[in-house]
Amino acid sequence: MTGTPPDQEWWQDSVVYQVYLRSFRDGSGDGIGDLRGLRQGLSAIADLGCDAIWLNPCYVSPQRDHGYDIADYRSIDPVYGTSEEFDALVSDAHRLGLRVVMDMVANHCSADHPWFREALAAGPGSPQRRRFLFRDGRGNDGEEPPNNWESVFGGSAWTRVNERGGRPGQWYLHSFDPSQPDLNWRDPSVVDDFDDILRFWFDRGVDGFRVDVAHGMVKEQGLPDFPRSPDTGRYDTSAMWDQPEVHDIYRRWRSIGDSYAPRRYFVGEVWVSSDSGLEEYLRPDELHQAFVFDLLVQPWDGRRLREAIDAGLSRPPAGGTPAWTLENHDVHRAVTRYGQEQAHERPDPSDMIAAARREGPVDLRLGTRRARAAAGLLLALPGAVYLYQGEELGLPEVLDLPDECRTDPIWRRSGGAQRGRDGCRVPLPWTGEPGAYGFSTGPGVEAWLPQPAAFAPLARARQEDDPRSMLALHRQLSRLRSEWLAGAPWRGWATEAGGLVAFRRGPIICAVNTSDSAAVIPSSWDIRACLVNTADAPDTQTIAPDSTSWLVPGDTDITACGGSPRRRPHRNTDTEEHHQGGKP
Structure with a gap:
């Protein structure tokens, strides 16, 4: 578990595992992931060193957008299980020291609502x-x-x-x-109903919410036409997004969350075009965190990665921290993105997500090496780190799904012009055996999306005992993060030399070499030890190409770091009281 000093909230320096439930694990044998399967896999998430899970929507839904079209916000969809199984999941998670963050989709509901x-x-x-x-x-x-x-x-x-x-x-x-x-958020009945929905789940022990489309829940009065830019020919869509009244919603929600003990957590999916715009969502009485998507959409380029980190660290208010991620259920997987020819043009602020769903040939060997290095960078950063299921296995994007298997509305609405997001949602491989690769317990059952043969060597069981595997690397990084970086302050950028981009956090220097040749570590750093190198080439003199090293400089007291005192107990005692039935 990531250590949390007494003066910090749990989310400020946490590792959160995103569960796309439909594709995590099938416990009922019907080819679709469910709560029973998630309960069976919770220990694997805890063993990874995570502090919480973020659960994509599992409410009653016709599943036209796989849960992001909600027909009943207070019930579990039968395809995933029952309300009793959900309560058991929360209990199991809390016993393992994992908090439970649900998805709140409030911009829209289902046409079946x-x-x-x-x-x-x-x-x-x-x-x-x-x-x-x-x-x-x-x-x-x-x-x-x-x-x-x-x-x-x-x-x-x-x-x-x-x-x-x-x-x-x-x-x-x-x-x-x-x-x-x-939904029309200017209608009081909508506002009141969502107040009740939050309380309903908080009373069941849920620890917080990730807010879907957090910038889009209010539209400009009058719904004016989008004006077209005479320079670019693109529409200005701002009337649909980021309206001032949206902040009234989050102040209201924050007040509800703060009325519970322990206080409940909110993190937003906020796509805005300016740093100042994002900061408004992070005021002390609104969201606790927002995702820093800048890092996700950057090419494998040291200068661009540094700029994205600088931007992310500059946004939170005093006492706050960013929420970082390199993958999620809406973008191509990192192994694939980093294995493509890197696009160095700046992403269009109005459509940044397109930069993370690019087409083109993929060098998976190179992409995997870079993704390992990116993991070393990600888990060294201050703030919350969100890992998307399968990221710890190094799964690639499945680009060649048969057309008849694709289910994403983007695929249908674009007439097949865009592949959509199914390729990052293919069910996880748990074992290397053919069939469903251990995803489903049903004999002869196929997963709801076909899994490629390339998943077999990446299965969790195949990686368990391999010290050089992507899974082993993530476990090692999580452990080192807990032991060396729990609550550690950001201390600025180290001197750059030889293709290195490096920063100092607490007692270590995290150095990333994004070039294709070894980089020499500056002698001025006075490195006494290399804790980890993502290319399995630990060295105090050089850093391998496309790799990240965590280095211990000479001014670090090793005896004061790397031990268990920084880690909090595995049992999550501050959520126990509420889970046992306490109310605010």
Whole structure:
């Protein structure tokens, strides 16, 4: 477990494991991951050195966007298990010292949500429709959408409904898929209901929420057309995102979370174009953290990585820390991204995620080496580190899924022009045996997405006893992070020389060599030991190409570091009280 000094909150320096439940482990034998399978795999997450899990949506859903279209925010989808199994999961996790962070999807719900069905039945101008963003269309008979907004998943952001008698009527806004109508956060009933939803899960022992599309829950009044830039020809989509009123939501939510003991945690998925814009979400009475996506979208280039880290460290308010990640369920896996030809042009601020879903040939050997080095960089940084399931195994993106197997709305909405996100969501390999590679307990059962043969040598069981494996590296880095860096301050950038990009944190220097030749360690660093090198070439004189070393300089008192005093007990005692039934 990552050590947490008494004056720090648990999330400030934590390692969080992201669970895409559908693809983690199948405990029921139907080819789909579930809560039973997650409970079976919790010890593997704890052994990795994690402090918490972030659980992607497991609420009742028609699964048109695999849980990000929620039909009932207070129930577990039967495909994943029962509410009783969820309670058992929370209990098991807390016993292992793992906190449980759920996903809150509040920008939109499912078209199957009772509210939306009521809105369709109630008709224009009704209170039921005010919970969503229904508008009359333009044109002689309202046959044109209310404005020119486009969906993130492609196509128009508006869908027209039929009123009673089958007559074409109003249009409703969906920033994503038509099955995901946007909620109207200016309607008090929406605000009040989500207050109750938060309390419902906090009362069950949930420790916090990751907030999906945290910058998008309020739209500009009047829903004006997107203006087009005369210079670039691109639309300015700001009317759909990052409106001032969104901060009222987070102040309200933070007040609810702070009323619990221990206080509950919020981390936001916030895509904004400026540093100052992100800082507004991290004010003392709003979100605790926001993901630093800048690092994720950078090429394997030392200067660009340094700039992204500088930007991330400059954003949190006093006493706060960033939340870093290199992978998640929306982007191509790091092994694949780093194995492609690196694009050095700056990502477009309005579509940064595209930089992490690029096409092109992949050198997996090179990508794996760089991904190992990136892990060494990531786990040395101050703040929370989020690992996406399979990242610790070095899984690549599955780019060649058969078309008939793809399920992502992006694939459907783009008419196959974009592959979408299925390739990073392929179920995990637990053993090397053919079939479902240990993912499913059912005899002869195939996983819901086909797993490639290349997953066999990367299976967890194959890596368990291999000291040079990606799994072993992540365990080693987590352990060293706990023993050497728990609560350690950022002490600035070390001198750069010979292709090295290096920083000092607490008692160590983390040095990353992004070049294709060995880099000489400056003699001025006075290195006495190399704790780890991600290319398995520990040296106090040089750093191997495309690798990261954690180095101990001469001014470090080794006897004061590297021991268990920095680590907190494995049992998570501060969540125990609430799990046993205490209420605020």
